Amino acid sequence: MYKISLSNTEFEGKNNSYLLNDGSETILIDTGLFSPNIYSEFKQELSKHGYSLSDIDVILLTHWHADHVGLAGTIQEESGAKVYCHIDDSSLVEKKSSSLSELLNLVVIKFEEWNVPSSKLNPLLDVLKLGYELGGPPPRIIPFEHGDELEFENHIFSVLHVPGHTMGLSCFLPQESSSAFVGDAVLPVYTPNIGGADIRVLSPLSQYRDGLLRLQDQNLDIFYPGHRHEILSPNSRINEIFQHHRDRFEQIISFLTTPIDIWDLSTRIFGPLDGIHALYGPGEMAAHLEYLESMGAVDSLDGLYSLNTSSIDISSIF
Numbered sequence: 001m002y003k004i005s006l007s008n009t010e011f012e013g014k015n016n017s018y019l020l021n022d023g024s025e026t027i028l029i030d031t032g033l034f035s036p037n038i039y040s041e042f043k044q045e046l047s048k049h050g051y052s053l054s055d056i057d058v059i060l061l062t063h064w065h066a067d068h069v070g071l072a073g074t075i076q077e078e079s080g081a082k083v084y085c086h087i088d089d090s091s092l093v094e095k096k097s098s099s100l101s102e103l104l105n106l107v108v109i110k111f112e113e114w115n116v117p118s119s120k121l122n123p124l125l126d127v128l129k130l131g132y133e134l135g136g137p138p139p140r141i142i143p144f145e146h147g148d149e150l151e152f153e154n155h156i157f158s159v160l161h162v163p164g165h166t167m168g169l170s171c172f173l174p175q176e177s178s179s180a181f182v183g184d185a186v187l188p189v190y191t192p193n194i195g196g197a198d199i200r201v202l203s204p205l206s207q208y209r210d211g212l213l214r215l216q217d218q219n220l221d222i223f224y225p226g227h228r229h230e231i232l233s234p235n236s237r238i239n240e241i242f243q244h245h246r247d248r249f250e251q252i253i254s255f256l257t258t259p260i261d262i263w264d265l266s267t268r269i270f271g272p273l274d275g276i277h278a279l280y281g282p283g284e285m286a287a288h289l290e291y292l293e294s295m296g297a298v299d300s301l302d303g304l305y306s307l308n309t310s311s312i313d314i315s316s317i318f
């Protein structure tokens with residue numbers, strides 16, 4: 001297996017694609033952004049390992065974000081590769097006619113709910129439109145779901161759905177080794193912005209927690225993430241992520257002594273928020289508040305959140 005590290009000028013630092021070849025079939029997991037530079041970088045990396053575009057038979061996509069899917073359509077055009085993606089993310093990857101406008105409309109609705117200043121809206125919509133462009137020409141998708149087995153000549157992958165970062169985010173577990181290709185479900189350094197990175201996800205934190213627990217149950221030895229380096233203690237990394245969210249809950253609770261709206265809370269916690277961060281910050285706050293509200297710890301009235309109880313034991317609810 002080869003890791004192909006690709007430039008990513010727009011989001012989250014360099015991207016990892018993984019190339020698997022045993023026998024006559026070549027499988028690629030995730031691709032970089034759609035841009036001429038990254039496309040030639042990708043081709044150079046392939047040839048370094050003795051491959052060309054036409055060798056790629058299968059592309060597995062972990063989730064719909066442009067930095068993971070951008071080159072899939074172009075590679076499919078060149079090689080005829082079959083491209084697979086979770087059914088909940090496939091319409092965005094395939095750029096079905098209404099998918100972008102539905103996403104942008106949802107941003108407008110959320111911004112109203114979160115009380116985000118109107119000056120933040122257009123710059124954010126521009127970032128999202130650029131992201132859509134960098135998603136490249138759409139591939140034809142073969143959709144899969146949680147629990148499916150994707151069977152190829154020399155590999156069988158079990159699909160493990162970990163929604164949160166996106167609605168369809170899926171990890172691929174090769175049957176022959178104790179590992180998983182996890183995309184942005186688990187990253188080695190930072191946490192994958194649950195609540196802001198895909199605002200379509202309902203109850204994002206509880207879905208994310210359940211997905212991480214499913215992943216932890218597998219007791220795997222190594223994760224191959226979408227960014228940065230391999231994760232050699234997957235279950236302890238997941239525990240760190242749980243702890244990050246518990247700390248965030250505590251921090252949020254400390255601001256809820258008087259009723260507060262989501263934008264106000266976001267800027268108090270993160271400071272000034274512009275561009276994509278005007279979505280990520282309040283999205284993350286909204287996800288935590290929604291979770292606390294579903295546990296009965298927080299009340300909301302007209303977009304203002306307040307504490308419903310004098311003491312909460314976070315470790316007992318998350």
Ligand SMILES: [Zn+2]
Nearest residue numbers: 063065165184
């Ligand atoms: Zn992502």
